[in-house]
Amino acid sequence: MTTAGIDLGAKFVKVLFLKDDEVLARTQERAGFEPIEAARRAFAAALSECGLTENDLDAICATGAGRQVSPFTKDSVTEVGAAAKGTIYLHPSVRTVIDVGGEEGRAVKCGETGKVEDFAINEQCAAGAGSFTESIARALEVPLEEFGKLSLKSEKSIPMNAQCAVFAESEVVSLVHAKTPKEDISRAVHDAIASRIISMVRRVGINNEVALVGGVAHNPGFVDALERGMETKVIVPEHPEYVGALGAALTARERSR
Amino acid sequence: MFSKFYEWYEKRHDYARDWLSKNDGEVVGCFCSYAPEELIYAAGCLPMRVLGSHEPQDVTEPHIFGMFCPFCRDVLAQGLKGRYDYMKGIMIAQSCIHLRQSFTSWRNHVPVDYSFYLYMPNKVQTEHARSYYAGELVKFRDSLQKWRGREITDDALRETAELYNENRRLMHEVYDLRKQPNPPISGREAMVMVASSFFVDKKDHNAELKRILPELKSRTPDRECGARLMIVGSENDDTEFIKMVESVGATVVVDDHCTGSRYFWNSTQFNGDIMQDIANRYIDRPPCPTKDWERRDRFPHVLKLAQEFNVDGVITIQQKFCDPHEGDMVPLKEYLNSNDFPTLFLEFDVTVPLGPMRIRVEAFLEIVGEEELF
Amino acid sequence: MAEEKKEFWRWKEYNWHDETKDWKSAETITAGVDVGSVSSQAVIMLDGELYAYSNMRTGSDSPDSSRKAMDWALEGTGLTLEGIHFIVGTGYGRVNVPFANRAITEIACHARGGNMMYGNTVRTILDMGGQDCKAILCDERGKVSNFLMNDKCAAGTGRGMEVFADLLAVPIEDVGELSLDVEEEPPPVSSTCVVFAKSEATSLLRDGWSKKRVLAAYCLAMASRVVGLLERIGVQKDFAITGGIAKNTGVVTRLERELGLKALQSKYDTQIAGALGAALFAKALVEKKRKQAV
């Protein structure tokens, strides 16, 4: 059986095709203001990547904030459900899934089959993790990709407290004025974001094993801060940003059985 | 000169552990300055108020909802992280809703042998509060006696109340020196002195106060006084903040905080029934806003301090989300301003970002300061 | 991933000097440098009159930013740093201006600068800066009598506006005008939080709102937050706005409407208010110093 998962996220649309246990295609497009168009493009790209036509797909399922407007299917699964399902498929021993995107963070406690037992989503004023690192990287005049790695060079913990991303930026400015090395600032920023995410994860409990999915998982500084803060190893699946789409493809397969 | 107080303040856990090794008693955590410490002390225990750690933390989210104040969160975090693992007992004298959360969550999740919720009245302005509170204190005494397996005699209570009164009198003496044109003691030193009295055996604290007082009286300050400031508001043991304020041309000369003057301002009057005497002392003390209704008795008290200590301006601070103080801030500002005291309002968190605070303080000093710029 | 993105939030940097004036004939040359969180300005005055200034983005190193701003203001004048008698630093990086003789808060400087820019009848100054927003009351000399800053939330700051311009791919200088080009005022975006307003704007656009309408909603939300601050301090006439956002007609127009009060206009650039005030204080201080020396 071949199924497709489409993740219509706030920033990117991701498409994944799954045949048995083989991923046939992975594509993504910037969502912009016309996510449906972006989804069509990503979907077409996925078809051409594996040389299939839409008729070859047995079922399609959507997830993400825009899941209800997906042009290809009415079937959908929430981000919470998809993240859990996708992660458990890849790493069956995981019980806590942390999913961090640009503006929202989620923690999911799940059972063996990927069934969601409890979940938490960050409340207001929680300073969107993705957006936050972007703006700080800009304030420090460091490319985003390097900003994460930079923090691994620091050994020093500087507490930051601002709840708000913009005020945190002023704290960073104060650190800059105090001639704090960039790597220490980078670590302070990652620690601050990780601390907020960990706060939320603690609501559902840190149950081994723990996985981090979503685009932020590519940031080694954040992963490091998360591991230090929770005092536990964090599994990052290959292609962490596609785990939601994978979960949707798996849901499609389950439902059409 | 204040090194002992700093040491106690910074190494409070070491002090407590050391105390435990030398005494046949337990450490009892107190959750509010209304805790009637005399009873705990007379039971052979060391009362120790849980004050701020000023460390960011991520462990209280499952227990306390985000709109509750950072101080109550900071308190609970220390318990959850095991910072007070030597503390066998905890108690709260009923205070604000936020601190009750810390207490009940601590009781639920941090192992203790003994806990007591004392139903201290909120309406201290009714005469009925006196006998009621004395009655509740009897229950607390009974409960402590049962836990410790020893009697708390009236004589022991009287002796303790005298020891506490002495501590209050000595700290008053230090505060009096702050009325001088250039006080021999900084606001930061005063804060550390009072804060440490929350953890240290009053006998030790009194001895140290007696040791430094003569020296202090003849101390020549090595700094200019600058603007004389008063600081008023919710729980505050943020010495870093005071340090910053005193580094930009000002001296904090008096305060109205539960972690400051409010803690020791009045003393126990002995009228025969020691339990009633102790109860009265807490009913009559300068009130927390939580207990300051229907009249606002705190305001004239604050004004009197501002006048007696001849302050140039008042910084009103408040822990973020602290409802009792938020309910007082607007009328307090009006009241002080109408009595010609300028005010600056600041909001506190577990750690205070010094950069943004500094500009507010400096701008305030430019307002209250002399007019050299014009 | 590192695709080339146009930076819509970037506003134009510039310098200027008055070619009709000659610094050589001036008795007192003073300067003010305002190193803000987002922008830095340097102002040079000859005997209390504006002579030259620069306005640029603050970099990640504030002493460096202050030097660059100063050099740029001096550019083409023939004047050198050594020729300036007294320099006051202000703004976030005020203590990091290596060549300044004194640091004074931007609150005092905006009041003093506003006093010159808008005349001595001005009593309320709203400084809408990069990361905070200040409502200042002052007397006829430009001395601050009271002030308020936003505490809990950064809604209503220039930083928020930059983030927004970038998201909508609208050059920041055009935001105000475009936001006024709507037939009917939309409801304000419910979330003025910079982080959440972004996701709200995205979903509004996806719901088919025009960019102009989204901008209008955001400017309105921003204006209402700031009006709250002004109402708390109690606006007194005359009223003026300084800082970068003063140039955003979309916010200013709505703010004036909600307040029921017109803001004063000035021939000076609203962004130099802080540096201008600093330069004026520098003049007062150097004169006082000379008197004492006599």
Next chain:
Amino acid sequence: MAEYRTEPLKCWNKAKELRLKYYKDYQDAHKKGGIRWTGGAWAFDAIPAGLGRDVYNITGEPYGASIAFDRKLSLECMEAAEAKGWARDLCSYMRNYWGSMYLNKYAFGGDYPKPDFCYQDHICCSHGKWYQHVAEYKKIPYFCIDVSVGPYKDLDENRLMFVVNQMHECIEWLEKTTGRKYNDELLCEAVETECRSTSTWAEICTLNMSKPAPLDEKTMYSLYVHGTLAKHSKEMADFYEELRDEVKDRVDNNIVAVPHEQCRLMSDTQPPWGFLKVFRYLEKFGAVSIGSLYTFGLIGIWEWKEDGTWGPRTTPMQKGERITSRDQALRILADWNLSKPEWQHFYDPNLKTEMMLQIVKQWQLDGVILHLNRGCEGLSCGIMENRLGIAKTGVPVMTFEGNMGDEREFDEKRTMARIDSFMETLGITIPA
């Protein structure tokens, strides 16, 4: 899928009329030479009733909620309070109330009617300050009774008498303040009526144990409110009896709230009043919120029965007692109110968790939704511990953040998205 019969309540219009009459009566009180007082919904309102039959009150919380329904007025009120310098995170009922006072706008038309005095009880830090400010602003007298004597299970003579003594003191104060002679008979009558109305409300809530449920929480919000307005009033008590009979009738005839009931939930704390459509959204899933400890236990007075169940508290009259003296009336009134379920968690969240779990069991629920209400520190006190306690027993629980009276703090889209996830967790899909 089963489809049940549903129809509107017959007494719906009466409920509405009663509510409007209450606000109108207050407004017009002075025209008839009557007395107007203001205070909290938890105030012992049976006590001022002893001043005469022409005493009218307005309770601040339902009044603040009424303002919240009118989103435009609410925003004006919030802004008016903020302009005075009050913090945005203070009680949102209080800010709505103060705003209405500052703007001199009564939510039901006309000017804000100036009360003759403030009178209430102190349940949370905000309540003490709320009417202190009203009294100062309007220059009127203020009396407040402290009830912070601990949970009901630990009530003893010393604690009860602290409250009763203040009540006696209050009566003297009322006489002095109003210049009227106090009538003990009216007090006794009011206390009896209050016991009757609050026990009857609990009885109505127990009828919702019926599966499918005859009432949903959104409807209950419009009905429990009568108790928050004037729990001592005969009109309200009679209305509750009429309502009880109708709900019984609905149970007998299988008339239900949600036609496709397939999931039973409860919520807690006050809802975001401007967004009751959250409950309509739940209905799409065939999910019915059968109530909450809040709707059940803020006005309803309950007790643990001998068989371990939880039910309406037996009134003194049901026990054959008659209330005949001032002291007796005050003792009963204090004791009765101190047993209020929504009061217990102020001392210990575990007491609330225990009651909530009992509701889950007795009312046969599938899950719990907790509103993390930024507008009320009192009822949010310990709510995260409640969440933990409920989750620990394996009962699914979700939270969403909002504010009962300040719509700026509620994010509709994100809340609905959260409900989607929760329903998915429960395995509930929208019926075709």
